[in-house]
Amino acid sequence: MSFSPLIEQLITSLRCLPGVGPKSAQRMAMQLLERDRDGGRQLSEVLAAAMDGVGRCSQCRTFTEQDTCQLCLSVKRNRQLLCVVETPADVLAIEQAGGFNGCYFVLMGRLSPIDGVGPEQIGVDKLMALVQEQQVTEVIMATNPTVEGEATAYYIAEQLQSRGVIVSRIAHGVPLGGELEYIDGGTLAHALAGRKVIES
Amino acid sequence: MSFSPLIEQLITSLRCLPGVGPKSAQRMAMQLLERDRDGGRQLSEVLAAAMDGVGRCSQCRTFTEQDTCQLCLSVKRNRQLLCVVETPADVLAIEQAGGFNGCYFVLMGRLSPIDGVGPEQIGVDKLMALVQEQQVTEVIMATNPTVEGEATAYYIAEQLQSRGVIVSRIAHGVPLGGELEYIDGGTLAHALAGRKVIES
Structure with missing residues (x-):
């Protein structure tokens, strides 16, 4: 005995969300069906639009539905100062803290040979090209202070130092x-x- | 500074799910965009299908995309024994416990005059009609042991007893x-x- 097939499908699909187990998926499905069908419909539309519409910024690799993101297009930012982060959420965190006026480069991950993530996957080539193109003078490595984040920071630092760019690491x-x-x-x-x- | 408009919309829409605050909505959006676009697309499709396709069983009022649910259609169930519960999840819980062979009636709520939920909203008329139609001999009140659940149980019991039906309450x-x-x-x-x- 279980719910009707469509409701079972809904519960299963909701489990693709991180942190959602069988019980919370069931609660979510019931809540949407009982009390918020309009919210569910809207979520469905926005999900479809985002999954197909969101790509990556041609310069900094962050998520955006345009070709180039707002930050990279802004004329107020110092293009010679580049901050390298792991994820788009890190960009947001630094922006919300305030005080940084340079541009970003988003690796969309970290070096992790075990998971098949090498320099190519995190766009190191693209970073080198950007550094040259924008005549960047300083690159701030703001990857996470984990083993993989540190390794990524030191790998990229080595590559950049050989090209005469100043590389710094955020303070821990x-x-x-x-x-x-x-x-x-x-x-x-x-x-x-x-x-x-x-x-x- | 925030994410691009489409991503912001996605984060906002995800918050219609129960228990999802701004931080988890952001985590969910990032996870889908980074690692599970197919999952996101599928969730979108199933959501749309469920929000428009799931209605109520013409007999027991539970959620189903058919006119009558599987349980009400089953010939193996005793139609003269009826268990009254608050939600479809309660039906599932009782079925999974096993041992009950009758039919259900789902109130889809409980009496709560403050929230504008009266006998009409929980389908008391429909319950009375079903009891007569199926010549039900015993109705088991399995509403939750909360103040509102108890009040609902006693209200319905009164209505049924005046029609000569045996009404019981699950043991607490x-x-x-x-x-x-x-x-x-x-x-x-x-x-x-x-x-x-x-x-x-």
Whole structure:
């Protein structure tokens, strides 16, 4: 015994969403059918439009439905400063923090030979071409502080340094508002090693 | 600064799903765009089909895309025993538990005058007609043990008793595997009041 075939299909399809198990998929299906059919219809339309319409920015590789994204088109951004991140969500996080006025390059992943992700998949060639084309003077590596993120940062840094470009890495240390007592050892060691002289 | 318009729309639309806040909607959108466009397309199609195709069973009011649901069509079920539940998910739960061989009637809600849900919205008229038509002899009230569920059960029981139908309520008490120490007072009081003689 189960729900009718169409409802079962809906529950199964909802499970393609991350973090949605059988119970929440069932709850979602019931909620849409009982109380929000218009919302469900709209979600269906937007999903179809986005799955087919969203491609990648021809310059920075982030997701966009245009040929070039708004940030790359903006005349207010400093094209000689490039920040390399793993995902489009990272671009948003840095933009929301404010204070960065350069352009971005989105790897759409990180080097991970085990999963078959090499330099080609994360667009290293495209990055090198962009650096040359825009006469970039500094590249900030803002990949995640994971083993793979670090490896990616150092691989790209090596490639760029041989072309005479300044490469920097975002600072790692104790987050603002964090309490030393609860910070992991790796981060603390980083924070100590990366200490700065307080200038008088 | 935000994502491109189409991606923003996708994130907003995903929030119509229960339990999905801004951060998980963003994660879902990114996951679909990055790794599962086929899944997204399929979800879109099934959603559209379900939102327009799923109606209610002409007999028991549960969700189905046919005129009458599989359970109501089955010749193996006892039509003179009717179990009244609040939602289609409750039907599934009882079926999965096994042991019940009658038919169902799904209220699709519970009496809640504050939210404008009266006897008409939960189909009490339809229930009365079904009881007469199928010559039902016993109706089991399996609404939830909440204030509204209890009120609904007693309202419907009154209506049915005046027509000479036996009405029963599912038992409430200590769940199997539960430990008395951790059971709430209301449930314990119910379990004591509803005690049964152990027959020798």
